[in-house]
Amino acid sequence: MEIFIVPYFNGNDTILSVIQIMHESQSFAIMIVLEQQKLLYTSKVVFRGYSAGLDFCNQLDINLGIPLLDINKLNITNRNIQDLLVDFRQRTSTEKIMDRGRFDYATVTSTESEGKSLSFIITRDEIYKTLISGTNVICVCTGPGRHLVEGDLALDGQKCRTCRKLYKCTTSH
Numbered sequence: 413m414e415i416f417i418v419p420y421f422n423g424n425d426t427i428l429s430v431i432q433i434m435h436e437s438q439s440f441a442i443m444i445v446l447e448q449q450k451l452l453y454t455s456k457v458v459f460r461g462y463s464a465g466l467d468f469c470n471q472l473d474i475n476l477g478i479p480l481l482d483i484n485k486l487n488i489t490n491r492n493i494q495d496l497l498v499d500f501r502q503r504t505s506t507e508k509i510m511d512r513g514r515f516d517y518a519t520v521t522s523t524e525s526e527g528k529s530l531s532f533i534i535t536r537d538e539i540y541k542t543l544i545s546g547t548n549v550i551c552v553c554t555g556p557g558r559h560l561v562e563g564d565l566a567l568d569g570q571k572c573r574t575c576r577k578l579y580k581c582t583t584s585h
Contacts (some may be wrong), residue, residue: 413507414532414541418443418452420522420531423470427462430469431552433528434458435568435580439544443480443519443531444469451477452517452533452544455582456562457551462562478544480533481515510536551581 419433421442430442434455445507446469457476466472486509503585508516517540520532535541551567553559557579568581 413536414538415532415534417530417539418533420445420450420529421469423447423468425469427458427466427469428444428554430458431462431580431582434582436526440582441533443476443533444472446470446474450480450482450531451520452480453477454544456550459552459560459582460581463558464554465558478517479515481510481513481518483509483518483520483534490517506534516540535563549581549583551579551580553577 418439418441419437420432421430423444423446425444433439434442439455441452442458444451444453451474453472453476457472461472483506506518511518516536518534518536520534522529522531524530549563549565551561551564553572553575555572555575557572557575557577559572559574561579565581565583567579570579571577572579
């Protein structure tokens with residue numbers, strides 16, 4: 413089991429604002445809340461969607477989002493995230509619940525930090541975080557052409573070779 417934190421957004425948030433926050437926090441994924449469903453999107457899906465002309469989070473392909481089990485709705489515990497990390501028996505029961513529901517990822521609680529909404533993501537196994545983060549380096553320019561470049565973090569803050577607007581990049585650490 414692995415736990416990491418991602419920013420979360422609603423369907424009516426703009427993808428450009430999402431990219432700005434992902435860039436600032438160097439986030440490799442985000443959570444989007446769409447009606448009753450919570451989905452995890454990698455930065456590649458978000459940046460590619462923006463480059464393809466999408467403007468709002470609810471325009472991202474729902475099939476490219478990873479369904480999240482919302483543990484808060486299960487009402488299995490009123491403990492906080494630190495307890496999940498410390499208590500081995502609780503981690504084991506969380507993994508069992510995820511296995512039964514056939515979920516590889518879950519979300520536990522959400523919080524606000526420096527004006528950003530954040531969510532804790534739990535993976536059923538450590539490998540699942542690596543599958544999301546991997547070598548996930550991606551850049552998109554903020555110009556009208558929304559030019560996309562993958563794998564070159566050195567472009568961050570540099571001018572696009574095509575339209576001269578600045579690139580925004582993100583990667584995992």
